[in-house]
Amino acid sequence: MAMLRSLLLLFIVFSMGNAEVKKCPYGWTNFGVRCYKFFSEAVNWITAEKNCQRLDANLASVHNKIEQDFLLSLLPSSTTRCWFGTHDGEQEGQWLWTDGTPYDYTYWAPGQPDNKGIENCGDNMKWFIYNRWNDAACLTSLGYVCAKYL
Numbered sequence: 001m002a003m004l005r006s007l008l009l010l011f012i013v014f015s016m017g018n019a020e021v022k023k024c025p026y027g028w029t030n031f032g033v034r035c036y037k038f039f040s041e042a043v044n045w046i047t048a049e050k051n052c053q054r055l056d057a058n059l060a061s062v063h064n065k066i067e068q069d070f071l072l073s074l075l076p077s078s079t080t081r082c083w084f085g086t087h088d089g090e091q092e093g094q095w096l097w098t099d100g101t102p103y104d105y106t107y108w109a110p111g112q113p114d115n116k117g118i119e120n121c122g123d124n125m126k127w128f129i130y131n132r133w134n135d136a137a138c139l140t141s142l143g144y145v146c147a148k149y150l
């Protein structure tokens, strides 16, 4: 009986060991089921997405106002804009997320997206009163926010 009890105890200990809580890598911030990080290095949009992919991430997608507010909270106050994961490069006006999630939410600034002079990449602005999205020329250099699943 004592043996059985010991075996049971061992089983429980090992089970608990396997049920470890998933954590974000150092420097990334957990929100919901994803981990986010702002990179201040200013690069063009495709470089930003590729840099995220090297970290098993994509440029961040946004699916509701709570995620939008969280994403902007990652930006240092001096940084007014960052790349995030939306683009309409394949077909004008058909916006997609680089992480493949459904395009089920938008938060464009007034008058945006305006495709002014050809703008196919989304930036998120902590600027003036808006805290909203803009479409920008993809070769613009901006910081960016990557996101990946836990």
Ligand SMILES: [Ca+2]
Residues within 6 Å of the ligand: 088, 092, 093, 115, 118, 119, 120, 121, 135
């Ligand atoms: Ca466009």
Ligand SMILES: [Ca+2]
Residues within 6 Å of the ligand: 112, 113, 114, 115, 116, 119, 134, 135, 136
């Ligand atoms: Ca624009």
